[in-house]
Amino acid sequence: xxxxxxxxxxxxxxxxxxxxxxxxxxxxxxxxxxxxxxxxxxxxxxxxxxxxxxxxxxxxxxxxxxxxxxxxxxxxxxxxxxxxxxxxxxxxxxxxxxxxxxxxxxxxxxxxxxxxxxxxxxxxxxxxxxxxxxxxxxxxxxxxx
Numbered sequence: 558x559x560x561x562x563x564x565x566x567x568x569x570x571x572x573x574x575x576x577x578x579x580x581x582x583x584x585x586x587x588x589x590x591x592x593x594x595x596x597x598x599x600x601x602x603x604x605x606x607x608x609x610x611x612x613x614x615x616x617x618x619x620x621x622x623x624x625x626x627x628x629x630x631x632x633x634x635x636x637x638x639x640x641x642x643x644x645x646x647x648x649x650x651x652x653x654x655x656x657x658x659x660x661x662x663x664x665x666x667x668x669x670x671x672x673x674x675x676x677x678x679x680x681x682x683x684x685x686x687x688x689x690x691x692x693x694x695x696x697x698x699x700x701x702x
Contacts, residue, residue, distance in 0.1 A: 558626050558627055562626075563626070563627075566593070566594060567594045567625075567626070567627075570593045570594035570595045570596060571594065571595070571596040571627060572596060573593075573595045573596050573597075574595070574596050574597040574598065574599055574630055574632055574683075575589060575595060575597075575598055575599070576598065576599050576600075576601065577598055577600065577604050577614075578603075579603075579604070580603065580604050580605055580606070580610065580614070581614075582614065582617045582618070582621070586598075586618075586621075587621055590618070590621045590622050590625065590629070591621060591622075591624055591625070594625055594627075595629075596627075596629070596630055597629045597630025597631060597632055597683065598618055598629065598630070598631060598632065599632040599633065599634070599685070600614065600615070600631070600632070600633055600642070600681075601633075601634075601642055602642055602643075602644070605644060606644065607644050607645075607646065608643075608644045608646040608647060608679075610644070611643075611644055611679060612679055612680060615631050615679065615680035615681070616680065618631060619631070619680070628682075630682060630683045631680055631681050631682055631683065632681065632682075632683035632684070632685060633676060633681050633683075633684055633685070634684070634685040634686060635672055635676060635681075635684055635686055636652065636653070636672075636686040636687065637649060637650040637651060637652055637653065637656075637668060637672060638650070638651050638652025638653075638654075638655065639652065640652075640686070643675070647675060650668050650671065650672065651668075653665045653668065653669070654692065656668050669686075672684070672686070
């Protein structure tokens with residue numbers, strides 16, 4: 558699909574990735590997909606309680622989008638550590654910072670690959686996790702007074 562082949566409404570819709578306020582597909586969500594042709598959705602823990610519910614809502618979104626020319630982005634912000642959006646059944650890996658302290662950059666790379674594989678197998682195709690994160694504060698244990 559080429560951008561030139563999209564209507565102005567489709568082009569505008571493709572610039573939007575929206576959140577969902579509930580744990581089910583509402584008429585409003587259906588209209589966003591089928592009428593406004595939005596680019597995608599970002600999901601959070603509030604949208605599901607279990608892994609099966611998460612996968613089901615992703616399947617429903619994709620099914621509703623079959624009438625459109627462009628696949629939906631199904632997004633999440635999954636970093637590991639304290640930024641964990643996955644259901645409880647999925648092991649929450651430690652933050653990249655903690656992994657790097659124990660396993661170095663190879664450990665961080667492996668962790669990112671594991672997270673990516675889990676997300677892909679679950680139906681996600683976009684993760685808003687950072688590709689670069691800066692340590693802004695010194696370690697608490699390094700502070701001497």
